[in-house]
Every structure is written in C-alpha cells, then in structure tokens.
Amino acid sequence: MIYYILQPFSDQAIVIARFIKENSSKRVVGVLLLDEKKGKSDEVYDDIITVRTYDEINDLGVIVPTGAPSTEALLRKGDVQLGKIKMKKESLGVFDKVNFLNHCRQVSLPIPLMLEFNELKSSSFPLFYKEKNEKGGGLRGKANRFSDVENLPHENLIFQELIDSKGTYGVAFLAKNGRILTSFSHFEEESYPRTGGSATIIKKIEDSRLDQLTQKFVETYKYDGWGLAEYKYCHKRQDFVFMEVNAKFWASCLFTFKNNPEFLDMLFDISIEKEDINTMIYINRLLKTGLLNTLKVLYSYKGAKKIILKPFIKTIILGVFIDLKLVKL
Incomplete structure (x- = not known):
C-alpha cells in the first residue's frame, strides 16, 4: 500500500509521514501541485511527485490531505476515508466561517459578537478580523482603529468582538x-x-x-x-x-x-x-x-x-x- 501525503511540507504532513514510515512497511509519497514549492524535509518520503490536480493520483493508495486547501479539494469530490474514520463531504460547511458561526448561534454555543463592516465605529475597536472562508492561516489579526481595516478586502472578512485573553x-x-x-x-x-x-x-x-x-x-x-x-x-x-x-x-x-x-x-x-x-x-x-x-x-x-x-x-x-x-x- 502507498500513502500519498498532500501538502507534504506542512508541519502536520511531516509528522504523519514520519509516524507511517517508522511504524509500518508502507511506502510514503509526497504529492505537490505545480504551484507548490519543494521543502527541506523530503528525506521522510520514499518519493515526491508533482501533479496538476489530485485526480492524477493512483486511487489504489490512501490519499491523506493535511492542510486546509487539500482537505477542501478532496471533500468537494466526496467523503475522505482514513482508516476507521470517514470525513464526510458535509464537513465542508465549517470552511465557511459565517455558516459555522450561524450554526453555533442557533444551537446556543457561545461565540464572539459579530460586527458588520458598514456598522463599525470608534467604539467597535479593538476588534478581530479573519477570512470568511478557511484557507489555512490566511488574512487575520487585531485592529485597534478603523484605519487598520479600511483598506482590507472587507467583503471577504468577518469582523468580531476581540476576546483579549492569553492563548x-x-x-x-x-x-x-x-x-x-x-x-x-x-x-x-x-x-x-x-x-x-x-x-x-x-x-x-x-x-x-x-x-x-x-x-x-x-x-x-x-x-x-x-x-x-x-x-x-x-x-x-x-x-x-x-x-x-x-x-x-x-x-x-x-x-x-x-x-x-x-x-x-x-x-x-x-x-x-x-x-x-x-x-x-x-x-x-x-x-x-x-x-x-x-x-x-x-x-x-x-x-x-x-x-x-x-x-x-x-x-x-x-x-x-x-x-x-x-x-x-
């Protein structure tokens, strides 16, 4: 069996690849898309291949998405099975942060106060902003004043009450x-x-x-x-x-x-x-x-x-x- 590790140079990919290599006889292959750069930890892989799309991967192996982009790409095609656990396509919903927060509000899970960009005023700050759709990291941060956010792509962002506690x-x-x-x-x-x-x-x-x-x-x-x-x-x-x-x-x-x-x-x-x-x-x-x-x-x-x-x-x-x-x- 071959494990195909997507986004192979992320921290989590390297960890997963090492566990498989050290605890099984399975081959471990890192998979890069054409626009991804090769990293410095390729010794953990038996091979590194480059593909235009993940559809080119041999479907006889186990495909392991590690970061947000690769996980989203596979879920858009259907469920993703790893061992005894199946991530269902419906999990895509949490990549949409507005959808996620609306669900939490409907079932009375505590969430930060949401703010609309056109309603922001001096008393709204400091606040926290992040992208509406998960991309892995992405644009996010703390804004202390309106000038910190006025030139950002606000149509793609969520603005929230700042929960200013450590960690x-x-x-x-x-x-x-x-x-x-x-x-x-x-x-x-x-x-x-x-x-x-x-x-x-x-x-x-x-x-x-x-x-x-x-x-x-x-x-x-x-x-x-x-x-x-x-x-x-x-x-x-x-x-x-x-x-x-x-x-x-x-x-x-x-x-x-x-x-x-x-x-x-x-x-x-x-x-x-x-x-x-x-x-x-x-x-x-x-x-x-x-x-x-x-x-x-x-x-x-x-x-x-x-x-x-x-x-x-x-x-x-x-x-x-x-x-x-x-x-x-």
Whole structure:
C-alpha cells in the first residue's frame, strides 16, 4: 500500500509521514501541485511527485490531505476515508466561517459578537478580523482603529468582538455519527504568528466545559471525521467562546498523537506507546520570534519536550537576523 501525503511540507504532513514510515512497511509519497514549492524535509518520503490536480493520483493508495486547501479539494469530490474514520463531504460547511458561526448561534454555543463592516465605529475597536472562508492561516489579526481595516478586502472578512485573553484552547477529536470517539485538549500558551498562528508553547489540559461544548457542536452539526475545535476564554462571560472548527489536521498534531495514540490507531492503523507529555516546545516556530526570546523560553521550560520538525540552521540564522532587526516577519 502507498500513502500519498498532500501538502507534504506542512508541519502536520511531516509528522504523519514520519509516524507511517517508522511504524509500518508502507511506502510514503509526497504529492505537490505545480504551484507548490519543494521543502527541506523530503528525506521522510520514499518519493515526491508533482501533479496538476489530485485526480492524477493512483486511487489504489490512501490519499491523506493535511492542510486546509487539500482537505477542501478532496471533500468537494466526496467523503475522505482514513482508516476507521470517514470525513464526510458535509464537513465542508465549517470552511465557511459565517455558516459555522450561524450554526453555533442557533444551537446556543457561545461565540464572539459579530460586527458588520458598514456598522463599525470608534467604539467597535479593538476588534478581530479573519477570512470568511478557511484557507489555512490566511488574512487575520487585531485592529485597534478603523484605519487598520479600511483598506482590507472587507467583503471577504468577518469582523468580531476581540476576546483579549492569553492563548488559545483546542480540542482535537475524531467523530462518527455525531459522536466523539476520542479527543485530546490542549492550551496554546504562545503561538507564531501571535494572531491565529501555530503553537510555539503548548500544554496538556483537561476541562469538562471544553469537552461539553465540543460534543454539543459535533452532535448538533452531525460532524463526521477529524478536526480541531478552538476556543478563547472570555473573562467578561466567565466562559469559553467558540472561535472555529478546523476540518483538517492541525499543525501541533504530534502533541496530540503522542499523548493519545488512539488517533494514530483509528486513522492509520498504527500502534505506539502513549507518552505523558505535559508541555511541548516547537523550536523551529519559536526561533521566528528571535533567538534571544527562544533561549529565554527554553530556559523557562527546561523540563518541556523540545521538537525540531525541520532542518533549523537556516531558522537559527533567521532568529539572529530578527534580533538584529535585519528581518521583519
């Protein structure tokens, strides 16, 4: 059997490819579209192929979409099966953030206050904005004044009340027939980029309220597949606020898989020993905040698990350049 890994140089793709290579005899092939660049971690793949469309892939293998674009592309053609878990085409609905938020409102799940662009006034700020349709990262950020958003493509954006609390909470899950089969919760204490980025410092947590909210979404949406539900804690409400569900593999899935191997078993028929990891540091991402900050964080979290996903000599040099203000990210 061959596993075809789409968007093969994303962090989550490299993690998945390594688990398959290290725990099975299956061939692992990275698949690039013509407009995608080859990355620096091709040693994890038996081969790298380039295609014009994903239709060109041999359908006798298992196709693994990893990021938002590849997952959306496959779902538009139908359901996506990985091991015992099927992500149904209906999961496409969460890529539309307006549709997702409207569903949450209808079933009384807590969400930030929505704002229309033509209704914005000085008292609306600060606020948070992001793209209406999931593209993986994309345009998002905090706006402190109208001039921060007036030249943005506002017709493609959602404007929301700013939930100005530290970090982001996540519940990774596998679901079938509107029921969660297994899950794992974490707290992204810091991320890069700071707004809507991937975790640099991530911690294991347990919280029954997060479990309750995620189960309610899965049940009412009749969600099938894998995903990551994301929340911010609102001090004003004294409750978690639902931000989004990502119907794709998440950049910090290594932390999930190590702590809860049921994900690997159900998705890829891989059996590994559980590791009880409380905190994980992603060094490659952290270096993008500067070398000095990276050293400070590593000193503060001496007991944390340190992860290097990609060759990082170039990233270390970038960290130095950031500290010297020779590069701005």
